[in-house]
Amino acid sequence: MLYRASATIFVASVLSFQFGATASGQTSLEPARGGVGQAAESKIETPLNWKSSGVLIAPLSDATHEIVSVKDPTVVRHNGLWHVYATAYSTSAKTWSMVYLKFKDWSDAPDAPLTYIDVNPGLRGYHCAPHVFYFEPHEKWYLVFQSQQPQYCTTDDLSKPETWTAPQNFFDRMPRSSPRLPIDYHIICDDTHAYLFFTGDNGRFYRCRTRIEDFPNGMSDPEVAIDDSRDHLFEGSMTYKIKGADTYLTIIEALSPARYYSAWIAKDLNGEWTPLEGADTWETPFAGINNVEFDDGVEPWTRDISHGELLRDNYDQTPTIDPAGMRLLFQGRTADSGGPYHLLPYQLGLLTQQPAASPEPSQATGERPRRRRPGGRDRARFGGPIELDPDDKPAFEEPPTSFMAEREDVPHGKLEMIEYDSKAVGATRRMNVYTPPGYSDEQQYPVLYLLHGIGGDETEWQRFAKPNVIIDNLIADGKAVPMIVVMPNGRAQKNDRAEGNVFESAPAFAKFESDLLGDVIPTIEARYSTIPDREHRALAGLSMGGGQSLNFGLGNLDTFAWVGGFSSAPNTEPPAELIPDPPTTREKLKLLWLSCGNKDGLINISQGVHRRLAENDVPHVWHVDSHGHDPQHWSKSLYWFAQQLFQATGQ
Numbered sequence: 001m002l003y004r005a006s007a008t009i010f011v012a013s014v015l016s017f018q019f020g021a022t023a024s025g026q027t028s029l030e031p032a033r034g035g036v037g038q039a040a041e042s043k044i045e046t047p048l049n050w051k052s053s054g055v056l057i058a059p060l061s062d063a064t065h066e067i068v069s070v071k072d073p074t075v076v077r078h079n080g081l082w083h084v085y086a087t088a089y090s091t092s093a094k095t096w097s098m099v100y101l102k103f104k105d106w107s108d109a110p111d112a113p114l115t116y117i118d119v120n121p122g123l124r125g126y127h128c129a130p131h132v133f134y135f136e137p138h139e140k141w142y143l144v145f146q147s148q149q150p151q152y153c154t155t156d157d158l159s160k161p162e163t164w165t166a167p168q169n170f171f172d173r174m175p176r177s178s179p180r181l182p183i184d185y186h187i188i189c190d191d192t193h194a195y196l197f198f199t200g201d202n203g204r205f206y207r208c209r210t211r212i213e214d215f216p217n218g219m220s221d222p223e224v225a226i227d228d229s230r231d232h233l234f235e236g237s238m239t240y241k242i243k244g245a246d247t248y249l250t251i252i253e254a255l256s257p258a259r260y261y262s263a264w265i266a267k268d269l270n271g272e273w274t275p276l277e278g279a280d281t282w283e284t285p286f287a288g289i290n291n292v293e294f295d296d297g298v299e300p301w302t303r304d305i306s307h308g309e310l311l312r313d314n315y316d317q318t319p320t321i322d323p324a325g326m327r328l329l330f331q332g333r334t335a336d337s338g339g340p341y342h343l344l345p346y347q348l349g350l351l352t353q354q355p356a357a358s359p360e361p362s363q364a365t366g367e368r369p370r371r372r373r374p375g376g377r378d379r380a381r382f383g384g385p386i387e388l389d390p391d392d393k394p395a396f397e398e399p400p401t402s403f404m405a406e407r408e409d410v411p412h413g414k415l416e417m418i419e420y421d422s423k424a425v426g427a428t429r430r431m432n433v434y435t436p437p438g439y440s441d442e443q444q445y446p447v448l449y450l451l452h453g454i455g456g457d458e459t460e461w462q463r464f465a466k467p468n469v470i471i472d473n474l475i476a477d478g479k480a481v482p483m484i485v486v487m488p489n490g491r492a493q494k495n496d497r498a499e500g501n502v503f504e505s506a507p508a509f510a511k512f513e514s515d516l517l518g519d520v521i522p523t524i525e526a527r528y529s530t531i532p533d534r535e536h537r538a539l540a541g542l543s544m545g546g547g548q549s550l551n552f553g554l555g556n557l558d559t560f561a562w563v564g565g566f567s568s569a570p571n572t573e574p575p576a577e578l579i580p581d582p583p584t585t586r587e588k589l590k591l592l593w594l595s596c597g598n599k600d601g602l603i604n605i606s607q608g609v610h611r612r613l614a615e616n617d618v619p620h621v622w623h624v625d626s627h628g629h630d631p632q633h634w635s636k637s638l639y640w641f642a643q644q645l646f647q648a649t650g651q
Contacts, residue, residue: 073331180202
């Protein structure tokens with residue numbers, strides 16, 4: 001919704017833009033829609049917290065097998081034993097293969113011997129990423145794996161790897177709708193169909209299906225079940241039935257900043273998958289280093305919470321998990337390990353779900369939420385109940401489907417990572433800088449400073465939202481003026497990496513104000529051809545960066561005339577302190593943008609600022625879309641926000 005008080009302050013008219021959409025009215029970043037009816041309920045209380053064991057299963061070589069990793073586990077409990085199949089990379093065979101082990105209790109796992117899958121002549125060579133289950137209609141165990149296309153074997157005794165039948169293909173040849181690199185296959189069945197799910201190394205989650213009576217034959221061609229970004233939806237997927245709920249859960253590994261798991265839920269395996277709120281971002285993952293602590297006495301041994309499986313309540317074709325007692329067998333590696341992916345020293349550990357933190361009271365009044373104790377149990381809790389007001393509505397329609405697609409028919413700007421000396425921090429720091437197509441020192445440009453969230457760094461905007469692509473396209477379409485975009489690191493401390501408990505670095509985000517004003521802006525204005533005045537500087541950010549942008553932008557109106565907060569976090573100053581002098585704010589601002597998703601538990605922060613502005617007749621954009629605290633909201637907000645910047649007043 002657009003709020004005006006005076007024609008002297010710029011607020012764009014939403015009616016002046018053209019919109020595009022798919023036939024279903026979706027954008028390319030949203031989950032694929034396939035079902036109708038009531039939304040799924042997961043019975044999983046978020047945000048989640050986990051404790052990790054130490055390493056339980058490590059690569060063990062013998063005289064004929066030199067292996068450097070054990071990864072991609074699949075696990076079932078049968079006849080009083082845990083049975084684990086996993087991937088191993090063999091430097092002696094120079095390929096991916098599999099290993100098997102069994103044990104009674106998890107305390108026995110470190111001593112369990114590995115059986116190499118090549119004891120079975122039919123399984124020598126490249127086979128990896130296994131998924132094991134018992135298919136009751138056939139009274140057979142199935143092992144599904146990647147070879148590169150999906151294959152399967154069967155046996156009557158999963159404890160004897162030598163008894164698996166020769167591998168068979170699910171498809172005579174991979175269908176044309178398959179991605180270039182299909183990976184990590186798994187099977188789950190409902191009452192009528194068997195589903196084959198997998199990812200495509202391209203930000204998409206695929207499904208095929210066949211009737212139960214036809215399994216394993218007759219799989220349909222792959223279709224996209226979830227469409228996201230590669231950084232947020234990468235590999236290691238697995239789907240489960242949630243015990244006590246008419247709902248399914250899919251967890252999928254994200255690529256960066258470190259490996260972590262996000263979650264989606266659906267009422268129907270063939271239907272709509274939606275992100276599980278509070279378990280779908282780097283800051284509040286399903287499972288990731290931001291919500292994992294290590295058992296007492298265990299030295300932290302991994303930053304990656306990577307490819308794994310939840311321990312199931314059953315072992316058949318309907319993998320089921322208890323939402324109140326989850327455990328995740330996962331792969332991790334030491335933080336200082338590196339090199340080619342096939343040589344990374346992955347090992348297996350076990351996460352155990354911890355009791356949920358007590359919820360905080362709602363902060364619907366717009367006053368500043370209670371400060372969380374850094375590192376405390378509630379560090380990942382995103383707000384309280386969502387209470388929407390009548391004016392919590394979109395100010396803009398959905399962007400065109402292709403708004404983030406890199407186009408060959410338009411000129412492209414340049415991205416470069418630069419270093420600068422920060423007097424405020426006492427260190428050399430980095431920032432990512434976009435210059436528009438045709439950048440020239442003969443022309444001066446306005447500058448947008450774009451700030452990241454608490455779990456990010458100077459690369460986060462690029463990974464989540466591709467600002468260079470969005471602005472390239474807008475400039476080419478005549479919807480945005482050529483501008484420089486600066487993406488600094490808002491964590492103003494010497495070790496400014498997003499690692500460990502990122503919430504403990506919150507004070508460094510407040511300190512960034514002096515770095516921004518005293519070091520970042522002077523560096524940019526000395527190195528690039530800018531227009532060095534307030535009317536040509538904009539400041540915006542997401543989450544923690546949204547709070548920074550409102551705090552620093554509204555607190556320095558002699559420096560910035562254009563300010564935006566996307567999903568602003570609890571670091572945002574109380575509304576009365578943020579806007580202590582409404583007439584001055586009204587006079588100096590050319591644009592104030594506030595946006596949030598109506599599924600975002602932090603919406604009360606932005607609502608409070610919006611109310612303060614509306615009550616004091618301060619013009620601003622108030623845009624509430626259908627998303628949560630997620631990259632979809634941030635990228636779409638940037639798309640519309642960038643079109644408002646540096647335009648003539650009253651346009």
